[in-house]
Amino acid sequence: MMRPGPQIVVIGASAGAVDALGAILPSIPEDSGLSILVVVHVPPDKRSVMAELFRAKCRLMVVEAEDKMPIEPGVVYFAPPDYHLQVEADKTLSLSGDEPVLYSRPSIDVLFESAAEALGPLLIGLILTGANQDGANGMAAIVGAGGIGIVQDPRTAFAPAMPEAAIAACPQVRVLALAEISTFLREVEV
Amino acid sequence: MTELPEKVEDIEIRLLLEALFLRYHYDFRNYAMASIKRRLRQAREQLGFSTFSAMQESILRDADMLPQLLRFMTVQVSEMFRDPSYFRALRERVVPHLKTYPSLKVWVAGCSTGEELYSLVILFREEGLEERTLFYATDINHDALETAQAGIYPMERIPLFTQNHRQSGGKSSLSDYYQAAYGRASLDKTLRKNVVFSDHSLVTDSVFAEMHLISCRNVLIYFDKALQDRALGLFEDSLARRGFLGLGSKESLRFSSHASAFADFVREEKIYQRSSE
Numbered sequence: 111m112m113r114p115g116p117q118i119v120v121i122g123a124s125a126g127a128v129d130a131l132g133a134i135l136p137s138i139p140e141d142s143g144l145s146i147l148v149v150v151h152v153p154p155d156k157r158s159v160m161a162e163l164f165r166a167k168c169r170l171m172v173v174e175a176e177d178k179m180p181i182e183p184g185v186v187y188f189a190p191p192d193y194h195l196q197v198e199a200d201k202t203l204s205l206s207g208d209e210p211v212l213y214s215r216p217s218i219d220v221l222f223e224s225a226a227e228a229l230g231p232l233l234i235g236l237i238l239t240g241a242n243q244d245g246a247n248g249m250a251a252i253v254g255a256g257g258i259g260i261v262q263d264p265r266t267a268f269a270p271a272m273p274e275a276a277i278a279a280c281p282q283v284r285v286l287a288l289a290e291i292s293t294f295l296r297e298v299e300v
Numbered sequence: 301m302t303e304l305p306e307k308v309e310d311i312e313i314r315l316l317l318e319a320l321f322l323r324y325h326y327d328f329r330n331y332a333m334a335s336i337k338r339r340l341r342q343a344r345e346q347l348g349f350s351t352f353s354a355m356q357e358s359i360l361r362d363a364d365m366l367p368q369l370l371r372f373m374t375v376q377v378s379e380m381f382r383d384p385s386y387f388r389a390l391r392e393r394v395v396p397h398l399k400t401y402p403s404l405k406v407w408v409a410g411c412s413t414g415e416e417l418y419s420l421v422i423l424f425r426e427e428g429l430e431e432r433t434l435f436y437a438t439d440i441n442h443d444a445l446e447t448a449q450a451g452i453y454p455m456e457r458i459p460l461f462t463q464n465h466r467q468s469g470g471k472s473s474l475s476d477y478y479q480a481a482y483g484r485a486s487l488d489k490t491l492r493k494n495v496v497f498s499d500h501s502l503v504t505d506s507v508f509a510e511m512h513l514i515s516c517r518n519v520l521i522y523f524d525k526a527l528q529d530r531a532l533g534l535f536e537d538s539l540a541r542r543g544f545l546g547l548g549s550k551e552s553l554r555f556s557s558h559a560s561a562f563a564d565f566v567r568e569e570k571i572y573q574r575s576s577e
Contacts, residue, residue, distance in 0.1 A: 160525040177521045177548075178528065183490040190550050198335035198524075204332040205521045205550050208339070208377070 116258055116264050117232045118181060118197075119144050120159040120225050122218030122248070124240030126268025128160075131238070132167065133288040134295065135186060141299035142150040143183040147203075147225070149216045151240070152191050161188045162239035177205045183300070196224035212244045213247070222248020230255025232299070236291065237283075238262045240272030246279035259283035259292060312352035313340060318358050324366055326440070327503045328373060329529035336373070343372035367443070374413040374441040378518070379457070380474075381419045381464035383549050386517075389569040390420075390470045394544050395427045396552075398512060404433040404575040407538065408510045409502060409531075411437035414448025419465075420515060421491045426471040430494060436509065438500035449497050451487035458485050494555030507538045514539060518548035525555065532558040539574040546571045 129151045138144065139269040150160050161174040163269055168186060171215055173179075175187040182199045188194035193205040194216050211217035218237070221244060235252035237245045239262060261283045264270035277283060286294065313336070317329045328336060340352065347368060348357040359365045381387050398404055406424075408417045417437045424430040439445050453461075464473045478485040500508070502519070514535050520528050535545055536558050545562060547570040553559045562572040 121404050175550070176554075178525060180555075193521075196332075198332060198334055200525075201527070202555075204334055206332075206335045206338075207378075207518050207521070208335060209377070223337075224358070228334070228345070265512055 115149035116185050116234045117145060117183070117300060118195075118225065119146045119234045119236060119295065120228060120248075120252070121146065121148045121223055121238065122125070122150075122222065122238045122240070122245040123148070123238035124218075124242060124244065124269065124272055126239035127164065128263065130288060131164065134238075134292045135164055135172075136167045136169070137259055137292045138168070138186065140283065142170065144295065144298070145181045145183055146170070146186040147181070147189075147195065147221060148186065149189045149195060149218045149221045151214050151216075151242075151244070154282070158188070158190055164188070171198075175205065177203065179203045183240055188223065191216075196242070197228045198221060198224075199228040201229070202237060212213040212242060214242075214244050218245035221246040223251045226255040226257060228258055233257030233293075236260045236262075237273055237276040238252070238288075239267035239269050241269040243273060243275040245272060248274040249276045249283060250280040253280050253282060260294065261285050262291065263287050266297065309352065309487075311549065312356070313337060315360070316340070316352050316356045319360050320369075323360055325504065326370065326373075330503065330524045330530075331522055332498070332524050335522055337349045339372050341368055346372070349491075355459055365431065368482075370441060371443065374412075374439075374444065376410075376441075376444065376518075378412055378415040379413045379464060380453075380461035381468045381470075382514075382517070383569075384464045384467035384469075384528055384567045386468075386546065386549065387419060387423060387464075387573070388467070389566040389571055390546065391427065391469050392567050394513065395429065395573065397542075397544075399428060401512060402432065404429060404512045405436070405509055407438070407514045407516075408435055409500075409511070409514055409516040409535070411439050411448055411497075412441070412444045414451060415453075415461075416515060417448060417495065417515060418487055418491055419468075421495065422465070422470070422472075422474075422477055423468070433494055435495040436511075437497050440499065440501045440503075442499070445499065450493070451489070451492065453485050454485070455483045455485050456478055469515075486500055486525075502534060503527060507534060509538070510540050510542055511538050511543055513546070515543045515546040517546065517548055518551070520551050521548065529557050532556050534573065537559045541574060541576045543574045544571060545574065 165172040264273040479533040
């Protein structure tokens with residue numbers, strides 16, 4: 111049976127996120143067929159800076175996620191501040207204002223777990239630098255649902271706690287440095 | 301084979317939602333799945349059921365379980381003047397139009413615990429429109445409606461409300477509208493004199509009055525596309541010609557079949573105007 115290749119990358123990052131994402135996202139070519147969904151922990155002050163920041167640096171189209179947006183190839187979606195970002199089974203995005211999870215809204219676990227349920231084997235889950243445990247459960251859900259798990263090597267992370275927690279929760283993930291992650295995403299067959 | 305348990309759970313969830321509808325006429329069948337699953341899992345854990353099937357049996361046979369479950373399904377916390385720029389846009393751009401009407405009707409659809417409603421009433425009072433306005437505040441959650449009707453909020457939320465109000469261009473001090481006692485802020489009951497609180501479902505109920513402004517923020521994100529369309533159709537039919545619709549800052553009409561019935565009015569604040577056709 112033909113197994114469809116990965117189509118959607120979900121990324122979680124916290125402390126040190128801007129630099130880590132900066133080492134990955136700009137190198138992905140515009141004809142990449144990947145869709146990329148990103149949760150970065152940002153203060154809930156309702157100002158959206160991430161999408162703007164990366165729009166200038168990336169060759170892919172970069173947007174802030176809105177409710178019911180279809181997930182398109184070649185687009186990077188950032189979770190808006192103060193909302194959870196989720197994936198629905200019909201490959202659209204949905205938002206929620208439900209309470210923070212592990213003090214975070216948006217929460218990496220909420221994105222990863224919803225994506226795992228909706229689209230399991232089509233996923234690459236990626237946990238980058240961060241100083242908490244968010245994303246560990248979500249990573250286990252993605253790998254459990256047949257997706258690929260990648261975690262930034264904690265020794266190379268600005269804040270190692272989040273990658274360490276993801277590796278502990280899901281030991282079968284690939285542990286890679288930022289440059290290797292970037293190469294992997296450039297070369298993955300979509 | 302790892303997928304199998306997940307699929308059984310999906311079936312169980314669908315059956316549970318069907319049971320809720322058949323037994324109690326609460327219809328969550330077209331809610332956005334990701335959120336509803338998360339909330340149901342939370343409910344299952346906290347109410348102490350090992351499976352959704354067990355929970356379904358209990359809900360069907362024990363009506364006392366219903367309010368407990370609904371608490372998880374519809375819980376919603378907002379802020380007064382949440383997204384101050386939205387209220388500023390209403391004040392500066394929409395109010396001048398509303399001032400041309402001799403009488404006004406405003407619908408806060410999915411008012412939850414009332415924060416958005418009171419924000420609008422205060423704004424209308426500041427702008428001299430309150431006296432000619434009838435406000436409808438509706439929700440499906442009884443407990444939430446009761447909280448809204450009581451208008452009492454924890455004192456620790458007031459600094460945020462005050463800051464939001466100021467940023468929204470408030471012309472008075474929020475402290476003019478509440479009394480503090482025992483750690484709680486009790487809103488002035490005159491703010492409720494032109495408000496009708498009512499049970500109303502955007503899923504199953506219909507048009508009940510002709511509105512000049514409908515504010516429905518961060519409610520539609522919990523609906524799937526079909527249900528969103530139903531609600532937006534209801535708003536379209538409820539609005540007077542050239543009436544206004546305000547949505548949450550990350551909600552949009554773009555993906556709806558009713559998009560053509562509305563025009564962007566303040567695009568960045570998701571304020572729309574019903575076309576005059």
